[in-house]
Amino acid sequence: MERRRLLGMLAAGVGGLAVGAGPELWHRAGHGPAQARAATPTPSGRPDPGYAPKLTALNRPVRGLSDLSPAAPPAAVALTIDDGPHPYWTPKVLDVLAEFGVVATFNMIGEQVTEQPRIVQRIADAGHQVADHTVTHPLNLPRLSAAKITEEIVGGHDRIAQVAGLAPKTFRAPGGAWSQQIYDIAAEHHMVCVDWKIDPRDWARPGTSRITRTLLDAQAGDILLIHDGGGDRSQTVEALRQVLPALKQRGLQFVAL
Helix, strand or coil, X not given: CHHHHHHHXXXXXXXXXXXXXXXXXXXXXXXXXXXXXXXXXCCCCCCCCCCCCEEECCCCCECEXXXXXXXXXXXXXXXXXXXXXXXXXXXXXXXXXXHCCCCCEEEEXXXXXXXXXXXXXXXXXXXXXXXXXXXXXXXXXXXXXXXXXXXXXXXXXXXXXXXXXXXXXXXXXXXXXXCHHHHHHHHHCCCEEEXXXXXXXXXXXXXXXXXXXXXXXXXXXXXEEEECCCCCCHHHHHHHHHHHHHHHHCCCEECCC
16 A cells, blocks of 8 residues: 555656546646656757647557547657667667657566666656556466466556656557456556557568568558567667658657557
8 A cells, every 4th residue: 555655646746647537547738747858948859749648548458549538630640669678779769769859659668677777767858658568578468367467567667657757657468468457457557558550560570671661551540569679679770760751751740648
C-alpha cells in the first residue's frame, strides 16, 4: 500500500496524470514537468510532442489513433519503438528522430531501463513518450500466473517512473499477446494498452528495403512499430532515414500517444 501511495504521488506530481470517474486518464494541459518540458523553446530539430490525447482504458488494445479522444490531427501517425533501451542502437535511433524532428513512443523493458538510465533520461529529455513493455519481455505473458503478470507490468512501470521521472501512461504486451487480466492490471496502474497497425517485422532483419516498403504503407491514423533493441538494428536505422522524410513529405505528422 505504501508503494502504491508513493507511486500515486509520483504520477500526480511528475507525470501530469489525472484520474477521473471510471478508467479515464488524461494529460492535464499546462501542469507537470512533462508539459513544461514540451512548452520550453528547444533547438531546431527537436521533436514537438504537440498532440496530447485523453487516454481511455478499454477492454482491448488501442490499434489506431481513431481509438483516442480527442481525435488526432487528420494526418497524424504514431511511431512506437520496442525492446530498448539498447546502449548502441537506441542512441542511433534518437539521432535520426532528432534529425527529422520526429517524436516517438519508446516501449521499454524494465531490466534494460535499470541498466541504461542515461539513455532513458535522454529519451525523456528529448520529449519522447516513455512506455511500459514489462520487466523481462515474456512472450507468454497471458499464460503466466496473476502474480507474475502483475510483477511484469507493475515492475516495468515502476522502474521507468523511477529512472525517467515520468510515470508511463501506456503499456504494450510483448508480441502483442493480450488478455483481459492484462487490460485490468494496466488500467489499475493508470496505463492504456496499445497495439499497432504497421509492422515491418524489423526484429527479424528482413532487409532495409522491405522494412522501408512496409513503413511507407502507413496511412493517417496508423500506429507504426519498429525496434531499437533485441539485436542488430542497423537495417531499422537505415530504413528510418528514408521513411521519416518521405512520410513527412506526404504531409503526415508524427505524434506521441
